[in-house]
Amino acid sequence: MAISGMTGFARVSGEAEWGSWYWEARSVNGRGLDLRMNLPSGLEPVEQSVRKAACSLLDRGNLQIALRIDLSAGEDVVVNEPVLQTLISAYERAEGALATGPALATLMTVKGVVEAENRSVRDLVEVEGALQALTETGHDMLSKLKDARLEEGSSLQGLLLGQLSEMGKLTRQASEFSDIQKSSIAEKYRARISEFDTEGLVSDERLVTEIAILAAKADVTEELDRLEAHVSRGIGMLEAGGAIGRDLGFLAQELNREANTLCSKSASLDLTNVGLALKSTIDQFKEQAANVE
Numbered sequence: 001m002a003i004s005g006m007t008g009f010a011r012v013s014g015e016a017e018w019g020s021w022y023w024e025a026r027s028v029n030g031r032g033l034d035l036r037m038n039l040p041s042g043l044e045p046v047e048q049s050v051r052k053a054a055c056s057l058l059d060r061g062n063l064q065i066a067l068r069i070d071l072s073a074g075e076d077v078v079v080n081e082p083v084l085q086t087l088i089s090a091y092e093r094a095e096g097a098l099a100t101g102p103a104l105a106t107l108m109t110v111k112g113v114v115e116a117e118n119r120s121v122r123d124l125v126e127v128e129g130a131l132q133a134l135t136e137t138g139h140d141m142l143s144k145l146k147d148a149r150l151e152e153g154s155s156l157q158g159l160l161l162g163q164l165s166e167m168g169k170l171t172r173q174a175s176e177f178s179d180i181q182k183s184s185i186a187e188k189y190r191a192r193i194s195e196f197d198t199e200g201l202v203s204d205e206r207l208v209t210e211i212a213i214l215a216a217k218a219d220v221t222e223e224l225d226r227l228e229a230h231v232s233r234g235i236g237m238l239e240a241g242g243a244i245g246r247d248l249g250f251l252a253q254e255l256n257r258e259a260n261t262l263c264s265k266s267a268s269l270d271l272t273n274v275g276l277a278l279k280s281t282i283d284q285f286k287e288q289a290a291n292v293e
Contacts, residue, residue: 001241004293005152006030006061010144014137018127019071021134023141027149029291030062038066042122046131050138057142059243060293061149065141067134069121083110149293156292157238160248163285164234167255170278171227174262177271178220220265223258227278230255248289255282 006029013022035054039047046067054063087110124130234251237244259282263275 002150003153003157003238003241003244004146004149005156005291006149006245006293007152007291008145008148010141010148012137012141012144014133016130016133017072018124018130019069021067021069021137023065023067023138025063025065025141025145027058027061027063027145030060033058033060034062036064038064040067040069040121042120042125043067043131043134046134046138049135050142053139053142057146058149058293060245065138067138069124069134071121153292156288157241159288160285160292161235161238163281163288164231164238166281167278167285168228168231170274170281171224171231174220174227174271174274174278175224177268177274178224180268180270220262220271223262223265227255227258227262230258243293245289245292248292249286252282252286252289255285 006027008025008027010025011022014020033055035051037047037051050065054065124134230251234248234255237247237251256279259275259278262278263272266272266275
């Protein structure tokens with residue numbers, strides 16, 4: 001299963017005898033699924049169907065969906081007979097005869113006498129197949145939006161796997177430097193003691209004990225083991241796919257915690273530099289993980 005991003009755009013249009021329309025959806029990052037729909041009034045069944053489909057298809061993101069409809073002019077006309085009769089009466093009084101032929105045709109062109117019947121979006125409920133066509137294209141729009149988010153997810157997956165691979169490489173380097181760190185601590189401590197203990201008052205047993213305590217405090221084996229485990233878990237999550245955005249965010253926190261501890265325990269410049277490089281890569285990982293659904 002692939003992973004999905006949360007950013008996407010989709011537009012789907014349709015046309016029928018009664019008019020034309022288009023759906024448009026925009027999606028950006030969000031902690032949960034925040035869905036806002038803007039449809040003409042009177043289309044509640046369409047809105048409910050598309051909303052339900054969106055909730056089943058998407059898990060996270062701030063989503064805005066809009067439907068725009070352009071109705072065709074109605075074929076039926078309405079004759080305002082009172083207005084027409086008033087005009088005919090006025091004509092008869094002026095001419096002394098019933099208005100016929102071209103005179104009547106002229107009267108029919110007067111504004112307000114003959115008007116096309118205006119359609120309303122609410123009337124689409126009575127038009128066979130109209131709501132179904134709107135609903136189907138709404139679902140098509142959601143599918144296109146999902147495809148756009150999956151495309152973003154594919155790019156994110158490559159970036160995140162690359163960053164986890166880099167973390168694994170840095171963790172192995174840190175492991176090599178941690179072994180050297182133990183002997184370095186012993187050498188530095190012995191040199192420091194010999195500098196002040198010119199009379200040899202500190203016994204070898206005491207020296208070994210103190211060095212062991214310092215080495216234990218600087219031991220980063222557990223941190224390195226956990227870092228390696230977190231990296232392995234992250235790779236497994238990305239390969240399994242699905243809605244893993246929240247889990248990746250939590251994983252980034254755990255990785256950062258171990259990297260901070262590694263730096264605080266470091267007694268060598270080499271290990272500190274590796275720890276800082278780890279922190280930088282983890283920060284990049286966290287930023288990208290925030291875009292995953």
